[in-house]
Amino acid sequence: MDSLYSDIDSNSCDFFPHSEDEESRGPRCASPQPEQQQQQKKQRRRGRARSDATVQVVKKNRRLKANDRERNRMHNLNDALDALRGVLPAFPDETKLTKIETLRFAHNYIWALSETIRIADLQAGKAGEPPVLLSPCLAEVPSPGSDACSWSSSGSSSSSSPAYCASSPGSPAAPEDYSYLRQDALYGFRSFVPGIY
DNA sequence: TAGGCCATCTGGTCCT
């Protein structure tokens, strides 16, 4: 990407045709129009050209620095997103989750884990029995790539975990949130817990 | 070829 950026930096004429900041890039993008040349001459005679040029250079340097910081910031954001992908269960198709999918999946994943803990606590408190994880899926998923739980949209929820794998009213994916869900088969396939979406 | 996703630049705003 740096190469791309350096390309842009060294040849940025048409990369941002919408940019209003033509002043800072103008001289490099096109040879000045005759009128502009005239004006520059006049300014030079008045002794303004140099100070203007200096101002432009300062502005441009500031912009380039800001661009660099912004690029690093976005890289950090993407690194964090990658780290998040790393702790989420992997999908068999090994398709990299998009950013939005990663966030939504993590959201549901956290909710699912919380539910498992809650239900386990309920069970343990009820019978004094050792807590039983109701969802074999969740019991296995923390190891990314684990195949213990089928990822098919039909799900593999055993008969022991119907309450968990069914959609829950307590799910963070409330009905009003359903609008953001991808309706295609892929997303159904990617649903962590069938019914959550 | 249209649409989705992404990286990058940019200007504005807020914060330190």
Next chain:
DNA sequence: AGGACCAGATGGCCTA
């Protein structure tokens, strides 16, 4: 004043 954050705009790449 300078940096961080944000949202909009744009172009490239990929896929159905």
